[in-house]
Amino acid sequence: MLNIDLHCHSSISDGLLTPAQLVERAAQRGVEILALTDHDDIAGLAEAREAAEAKSITFINGVEISVSWRGRTLHIVGLDIDPDYAPLAEGLAVVRAGRAQRARNIAAELEKIGIQGSLEGAYTYVGVRSLIGRTHFARFLAAQGYAKDVKSVFKKYLVKGKPGYTPHEWASLDDALSWICGSGGHAVIAHPGRYDLGKNVLSDLLDEFCALGGSALEVVTSSHTPEQMQHFARHANNRNLLASCGSDFHGPGESHFDLGQLPEFPLGCTPVWQQWESTVNAELID
Numbered sequence: 001m002l003n004i005d006l007h008c009h010s011s012i013s014d015g016l017l018t019p020a021q022l023v024e025r026a027a028q029r030g031v032e033i034l035a036l037t038d039h040d041d042i043a044g045l046a047e048a049r050e051a052a053e054a055k056s057i058t059f060i061n062g063v064e065i066s067v068s069w070r071g072r073t074l075h076i077v078g079l080d081i082d083p084d085y086a087p088l089a090e091g092l093a094v095v096r097a098g099r100a101q102r103a104r105n106i107a108a109e110l111e112k113i114g115i116q117g118s119l120e121g122a123y124t125y126v127g128v129r130s131l132i133g134r135t136h137f138a139r140f141l142a143a144q145g146y147a148k149d150v151k152s153v154f155k156k157y158l159v160k161g162k163p164g165y166t167p168h169e170w171a172s173l174d175d176a177l178s179w180i181c182g183s184g185g186h187a188v189i190a191h192p193g194r195y196d197l198g199k200n201v202l203s204d205l206l207d208e209f210c211a212l213g214g215s216a217l218e219v220v221t222s223s224h225t226p227e228q229m230q231h232f233a234r235h236a237n238n239r240n241l242l243a244s245c246g247s248d249f250h251g252p253g254e255s256h257f258d259l260g261q262l263p264e265f266p267l268g269c270t271p272v273w274q275q276w277e278s279t280v281n282a283e284l285i286d
């Protein structure tokens with residue numbers, strides 16, 4: 001079995017390691033095919049690719065796009081994208097531009113419950129300023145003692161229904177798919193088990209995703225229970241969608257799964273990398 005990890009984050013977005021450090025860790029952990037999928041940015045791909053080549057890791061250009069769909073936030077991973085495709089690069093720049101105002105809104109909400117200085121505090125945790133996000137707020141609030149760790153801060157302050165949550169309009173599903181597919185990449189619904197979609201809403205989402213040219217469901221991810229992996233494997237198979245896998249690693253001590261530490265696919269899944277003859281060395285697949 002190849003060791004494949006197609007979802008992780010560097011300090012370009014909300015990961016703790018630089019792209020080169022991330023690849024170094026992946027190499028130490030025996031990863032053979034790696035995709036870097038920073039939120040709404042592709043600025044880390046060149047550094048990661050160079051580091052991966054030095055370690056003989058097959059590197060896949062990736063991104064995780066924030067999408068608003070029917071009032072919810074979804075994450076769509078793009079794999080094997082072309083970072084030079086202008087509509088993708090320009091579209092992501094627009095998505096990033098919304099993050100600064102959202103950060104001000106989050107800080108204003110937190111101020112209402114007596115938490116001062118969170119905007120400046122969160123910015124001390126960012127790698128690239130335009131990628132400011134909830135994780136940076138969470139790291140600041142955890143360091144200030146508002147909860148025992150990042151996960152607890154999210155639960156207490158930053159998820160829907162909590163005082164520091166603010167609604168935000170991200171990219172449309174349509175746009176995200178057109179940027180990914182237009183660049184020659186494959187679109188993957190990231191961690192579908194995280195959205196708490198009822199049966200009918202999930203069915204609508206899959207209808208739309210397939211009609212827009214989507215390729216795969218992320219079946220194996222650290223956010224899924226074994227039952228959810230089975231569940232989404234069945235949906236992928238029923239829809240003729242491929243299956244993807246990724247740790248969603250953000251950093252040592254913060255992530256549930258480390259790089260390359262993934263359970264195998266449930267039986268019957270067709271892996272997304274079977275499509276990449278052009279990218280992945282045929283010998284690696286055989």
Ligand code: AMP
Binds near residue numbers: 014066151
């Ligand atoms: P943002 O794009 O700024 O809304 O931040 C989304 C990121 O926050 C996700 O990619 C995760 O890294 C992190 N996140 C979301 N929910 C949680 C949670 N419940 N616990 C820990 N981290 C979370």
Ligand code: MN
Binds near residue numbers: 009014039135250
């Ligand atoms: Mn993240």
Ligand code: MN
Binds near residue numbers: 064075190191
């Ligand atoms: Mn995500």
Ligand code: MN
Binds near residue numbers: 007008009248
């Ligand atoms: Mn992610």
